[in-house]
Amino acid sequence: MRPIFGIGALAHDSHFSLGWVLGSTLLVWAGPAQIILISTLGSGATAVQAAIAVTVSAIRLFPMVVSVLPLMKTPKTRRRHLVLVTHFIAVTLWVECYRLLPKVPRERRIAFTHGLGCGLVSVCMVATTLGYGLAANLPPLFAAAILLLTPLAFLLSTARNCRQISDVLALVLGLALFPLISMLHTGVDILISGVTAGTIAYGVHWWRERGHA
Amino acid sequence: MSEFFGSPHALLILVLAGFLPNEIWRMAGLWFGAGVDEGSEVLIWVRAVATAILAGVIAQILVQPPGALAGVPDWLRYGAVAAGLAMFMLTRRSIFAGVVAGEVILLAGKWWLG
Numbered sequence: 001m002r003p004i005f006g007i008g009a010l011a012h013d014s015h016f017s018l019g020w021v022l023g024s025t026l027l028v029w030a031g032p033a034q035i036i037l038i039s040t041l042g043s044g045a046t047a048v049q050a051a052i053a054v055t056v057s058a059i060r061l062f063p064m065v066v067s068v069l070p071l072m073k074t075p076k077t078r079r080r081h082l083v084l085v086t087h088f089i090a091v092t093l094w095v096e097c098y099r100l101l102p103k104v105p106r107e108r109r110i111a112f113t114h115g116l117g118c119g120l121v122s123v124c125m126v127a128t129t130l131g132y133g134l135a136a137n138l139p140p141l142f143a144a145a146i147l148l149l150t151p152l153a154f155l156l157s158t159a160r161n162c163r164q165i166s167d168v169l170a171l172v173l174g175l176a177l178f179p180l181i182s183m184l185h186t187g188v189d190i191l192i193s194g195v196t197a198g199t200i201a202y203g204v205h206w207w208r209e210r211g212h213a
Numbered sequence: 214m215s216e217f218f219g220s221p222h223a224l225l226i227l228v229l230a231g232f233l234p235n236e237i238w239r240m241a242g243l244w245f246g247a248g249v250d251e252g253s254e255v256l257i258w259v260r261a262v263a264t265a266i267l268a269g270v271i272a273q274i275l276v277q278p279p280g281a282l283a284g285v286p287d288w289l290r291y292g293a294v295a296a297g298l299a300m301f302m303l304t305r306r307s308i309f310a311g312v313v314a315g316e317v318i319l320l321a322g323k324w325w326l327g
Contacts, residue, residue, distance in 0.1 A: 013280025019218035060263035065242025143281035174268025198262030
């Protein structure tokens with residue numbers, strides 16, 4: 001919610017149209033990917049460079065889908081029944097499914113998730129529009145404050161989702177490496193710093209596991 | 214309507230660079246997910262890289278700020294985020310308290326600078 005509000009403002013200040021950013025909320029439905037898309041395209045990267053960065057960042061959706069779908073399956077569930085549910089899966093829905101689905105009878109969970117997903121998308125579309133409109137009409141002081149919501153909320157929600165040493169290291173190294181790598185002006189700076197920092201973080205995790213084994 | 218949605222070219226980029234890259238991984242999870250162990254080493258690496266990419270995006274917005282945020286001095290942007298992070302830690306990981314603290318520092322600092 002808070003990040004999506006900032007995404008509308010970010011899109012406005014990066015010169016995207018309102019329809020475009022609403023389309024991105026509906027179709028992309030993943031805050032980090034939207035921000036990567038808007039900020040890479042806005043800073044002059046080509047569509048191919050943006051697509052590569054978004055594709056790599058979106059890999060994290062794979063484990064989310066894998067872990068949440070078993071909560072909804074019944075012996076009668078067909079794969080096509082789960083297509084829309086799968087589209088709705090992003091960080092917010094993933095967290096809410098773990099919290100809410102145990103209270104819902106199993107055979108009704110797909111319908112429940114469809115309702116939850118539609119509701120979340122609707123609220124986020126309104127928030128996107130509000131953020132966009134506010135960035136367009138507010139004095140610079142408040143417009144700056146709305147733009148700060150995105151990095152601030154993402155930093156803190158990522159920090160809260162850190163479960164292992166590798167997650168914490170990836171966050172810290174990723175923040176520290178980007179300013180250095182951005183000096184190279186490769187167009188895929190985010191990708192290079194992300195894969196490097198993530199792999200170092202994983203390496204430390206691997207080395208520690210091995211040390212304890 | 215074209216003003217609302219932007220050029221067809223921009224919409225095409227949205228679908229090719231925004232929609233498909235995400236949907237591919239979701240649908241891959243739906244089709245091939247049954248045999249994947251949630252705690253596997255590959256997924257730990259995937260999560261670390263995804264986290265680091267997100268960290269890079271956060272850093273990019275702070276280091277190369279868009280629009281109105283560029284009018285805020287560097288030290289104030291970094292200071293506001295640091296204050297938000299500190300409040301987040303102090304309040305046992307309350308995102309709300311952290312965001313409010315960061316925003317208050319930014320607004321107060323900018324107001325004080327005039």
